[in-house]
Amino acid sequence: MSRVLLLFGGRSAEHEVSCTSAVAIHDALLEAGHRVIPVGIDRGGDWWIVDSTRRPFRAEGRPAALRLPDGRLLVGDDDLGYDVVFPVLHGPYGEDGTMQGVFEIAGKPYVGCDVLPSALAMDKDIAKQIFEAAGLPTSRWRVVRGADYRSDPSRTVATLLKYLGSPVFVKPAELGSSVGISKAEGPGEVEAAIGEALRYGDKVVVEEFISGREIEVAVLEGPRTALPGEVHSAGDWYDYDSKYADDASEFEVPARLSDRRIAEVRALACRAFEAIEARGLARVDFFFEESGRGFLINEVNTMPGFTPISGFPKMWTAAEMTYAELCNELIEIALSEQ
Secondary structure (H helix, E strand, O other), rough: OOOOEEEOOOOOHHHHHHHHHHHHHHHHHOOOOOOOEEEEEEEOOOOOOOOOOOOOOOOOEEEEEOOOOOEEEEEEEOOOOOEEEEEOOOOOOOOOOOHHHHHHHHHOOOOOOHHHHHHOOOOOOHHHHHHHOOOOOOOOOOEHHHHHHOOOOOHHHHHHHHHOOOOOEEEEEOOOOOOOOEOOOOHHHHHHHHHHHHHHHHHEEEEEEEOOOOEEEEEOEEEEEEEEEEEOOOOOOOHHHHHHHHOOOEEEOOOOHHHHHHHHHHHHHHHHHHHHHOOOOOEEEEEEEEEEEEEEEEEEOOOOOOOOOHHHHHHHHOOOOOOOHHHHHHHHHHHHHH
């Protein structure tokens, strides 16, 4: 079995989600027979060898450093050898290609997508452009940039609402886990939502509101898919708390769809996976307008949540793959592609 460098935490707003995911992955890799070296990255970017007996995981412990270009993991003068990296990192500085580039330089195999698809999928605007170019259905959207918006907020918002209608969803272009996202109705709310999203970056995506079901598909290398799942949110929409903290929200597998619709959404997920040149794994999220346009791709997540209540592992568990088997397969895929 392999020596796995389990990397979690990070500098993004999704730090806590990553820490939660890492605990479950750590235990699953041990169950599968691997040796695991848990390394937490704190919000300042420093690396720490974590005491895995302390739960929940925190990015603290013995200081560590990754040396480039050889990729050696050093704790003082000690070299901690490892075979493969499992970067359970979400959002900027982890899921966006940044960390993937580090391990490309080091020549170390790692779980998940490489630099290009990670970067493409992280930018919601660019990803939608790729989907459209590939003939894949997606919702209508517009991009707002900070400097343009600040020059005339009222005119910008009026133009957005004329094209997209109301309400709209306002999102930072390069974050995940619903961080910084707002549902907004009317000029005042939209202006406030754009202001909030601009706190996380200078590019904001504003999307039409879709009254439809939320369907997710888990994809592994191949591509091959599990049966789709459906989000039943207790709130107005599937926000951060619904995903990670709210026990009232439910994820149903398989989604209650006809066999024809299940085949359709699985095929669309594979096409989206290939359109951004993904590898390893991804979760493809859709809206489903039953009496309208059908399935509309929302986004592709190249490192989806791996908490015990996350959709990606639940879909594969429903496909009779245990959590430990799933994590082990991801390690095997990574090693086979080095």
